[in-house]
Amino acid sequence: MSPGLSSWQLLLLCLGVFRQEARVEAQAGSVPSAAKTLVWGPGLEANIVLPARFLYIQAVDGSGKNFTTSPGEKTFEVKIVSPAEQFTRIWTQILDRQDGSFLVRYRMYATYTDLHIHILLKGKHVAKSPFILKGPVYHEGCNCPQPSGSVWEAHMHCPPSYPQIDRDLSLFGSVDPDRNAQEIPKRFGQRQSLCHYTIKDNKVYVQTYGEHVGFRIFMDAILLSLTRKVQLPDMEFFVNLGDWPLEKRKPTENIHPIFSWCGSNNTRDIVMPTYDLTESVLETMGRVSLDxxxxxxxxxxxxxxxxxxxxxxxxxxxxxxxxxxxxxxxxxxxxxxxxxxxxxxxxxxxxxxxxxxxxxxxxxxxxxxxxxxxxxxxxxxxxxxxxxxxxxxxxxxGYYEHFYNxxxxxxxxxxxxxxxxxxxxxxxxxxxxxxxxxxxxxxxxxxxxxxLMGDRIFCYYYKLFKEYARLQVTQPKVRKGMEFVEQPTDDLFPCYCHRTTTKDEL
Missing domain, CATH: 3.40.50.2000 (Glycogen Phosphorylase B;)
Structure with a gap:
């Protein structure tokens, strides 16, 4: 099994193997058992904050056999409530995966103290339902970062490493923000479209170069989302907003660290999840239909x-x-x-x-x-x-995304x-x-x-930024010409952060 998988991710893999090896029809006349049906996933954990939280249901019959075909789209009912609130602004969907399992996703539009997740089969509670998430349970728009990066990684069940990150960063013995701030705009800023970002005290600052910088919105969005969830290390980096990776020098030459959404076999760019996959994670149950x-x-x-x-x-x-x-x-x-x-x-x-x-x-x-x-x-x-x-x-x-290898x-x-x-x-x-x-x-x-689900995309970005920040040999700075990127505001449903203020030592 892959290292760094949580217990529920291992269960997901095992169920997939089961489906491959025992792809047979459910026994004629068998019905799901409320007691034996399985429920798991990050949506059952209060400390995992995602734009759309999710969990899984695996239908199991009375003899303990997993269903391998759908028992019916309306088999299960899910209700999510906060006993302390008269109304909960939570949109819930049950997605039938047609293989005996269901993906339940829900998007919170406010923060609640305690959530009760009721999963019912013909009026009976399934597995250990109701599942109680001890509050506060923060919604995506809540600016309440976990001050300890290591604690956040543990909550998210992030893998200990990503081979692509290790491969990309191995080309750089060190990173000098002062030198890069001078050299990269001169080298690429006239002909390419770039964003120069600084993260300082978990706030985002940016300066753009080039004519076509509209794709900056995707990078702004993931950085703002991450900084709402976890304290990022201070760092300074350049993002390529174009399609093609930029750094074509050999590793033995003076190569510059450029973050791109796509890599290639003859370039040295540092690869991130694509803007398309990133947006689909941020806008799941929002403005995108494909995720x-x-x-x-x-x-x-x-x-x-x-x-x-x-x-x-x-x-x-x-x-x-x-x-x-x-x-x-x-x-x-x-x-x-x-x-x-x-x-x-x-x-x-x-x-x-x-x-x-x-x-x-x-x-x-x-x-x-x-x-x-x-x-x-x-x-x-x-x-x-x-x-x-x-x-x-x-x-x-010759081109690849962050997971191809x-x-x-x-x-x-x-x-x-x-x-x-x-x-x-x-x-x-x-x-x-x-x-x-x-x-x-x-x-x-x-x-x-x-x-490639949302939790893993957030883990990848955080791991990449953390490991990159460790390579810096001069202090990241908010430089002349940079603008502050503000967090979006929600006057209707403000959230009150209960975090401590101790900062993680990276």
Whole structure:
């Protein structure tokens, strides 16, 4: 098992293995047992503050066997209340994952003293329901950071390390904020779009460089969210707001630490979770409709009922995508690939068009095989494709996201060559080895469920910042030209922080 997994994450993994090895129908006539059904997850812990908290329910019958198919969308009822309050502003959803388990998510719009989570099956309490979260239980908008980073990590069940962070930071023996503040703007500030951030006393300051700095909103948002939850170390760093990683010097040269949302094999940027995945975590049950939780309840038909065709939709942001559409035209029974937008190769629209209508992402999972092919850089849809119930055929690529190096070809996905030369062969292999392909699909899904949920994204950012801050050899400063990034205010539901003020020694 992976190091650093909490007991409930281990349970999640075990249930995934169970599903792979015992994928059989629930016994005819069996019904879930309130006493034997399992409930676990971070949403049952008061100290874990997330934009949308979540927990899991696994239906179990009276003989102790896990359901492996849905016992019915309305099987369980969840009520979350605070006895001290007449009304609770909490939005709750029960998501049926169609495999005998349910994901319950809830977003709090105020902070409460004690929460009681009632999970009911035909009016009977399930497992140890009601689960009582001793208050105060803080909501996402509450600015009440845990002063001890180590305590926060323990509460969050963060893994002890991330290989990608270790790999990225190993290139830097030390980091000099004074030198970087002079050199990086001169080197990149004219042609690229950058943010220069300083975190000082857990407050966020920024200065931007370049014309296209709109994506700064994503970085501001995660920093403000983190500083509401935990005391960050004082630090100073530069974020690349563009698609392509920037630092192309060799490690033996004077390389600069640049944080980017995407890495590549020939650059040295420090990789963070993508802005897309970051926003989906922050806005779960908010303004986004696609996130790691919603996908799990929209994985399409059962495997045996899915269309045995490889599917892809997207825009024309890479030559290989044109080749993919050409392959689809030549082999329509094997590949269904088409463009929904032309931007980069407009002169070729007559060759590769006509454009097709946008397809809901959830409808992708009507197909067994999902093709993941680079766009301008790595295709940021991979986390969601893995979380579905289809097998991913992933193009070999020089670009990567923060988690790619933890994926194993033929275990979590089926690899295809960068030039797509073996794509037809791999689709044919999957058709001829249906059980093996389904097993790969389930392993990829389990990886996404245990590594790419919101709690792990927050852990990754915190670990990255903590380890980076340790490399600093001069004092981070709020420099001339920087502006203070204010926390959003909530006049209707202010929260009162009960934390102590002792600061963690990093």
């Amino acid at each position: 790691m939780m919603s996908v799990q309840a929209n994985t399409g038909p059962r495997w045996s009922e899915k269309n045995a065709t490889a599917f892809w939709r997207g825009r024309d942001s890479r030559q290989e995508r044109l080749e993919l559409v050409k392959l689809s035209r030549a082999h329509p029974t094997m590949i269904d690939a088409a463009f929904t937008n032309f931007f980069f190769f407009k002169h070729d629209e007559s060759l590769y068009g006509p454009l097709v209508k946008h397809v809901s992402f959830f409808d992708f999972f009507k197909y067994k095989y999902q093709i993941n092919i680079d766009g301008t850089v790595a295709a940021y849809r991979l986390p969601y494709l893995l979380a579905g119930d289809s097998v991913v055929l992933k193009q070999d690529s 933890e994926l194993t070809p033929w275990e979590h996905y089926i690899p295809i060559r960068a030039d797509l030369g073996d794509l037809l062969e791999k689709i044919q292999w999957a058709r001829e080895h249906d059980k093996e392909a389904e097993k790969i699909a389930l392993a990829g899904q389990q990886f996404a469920r245990s590594h």
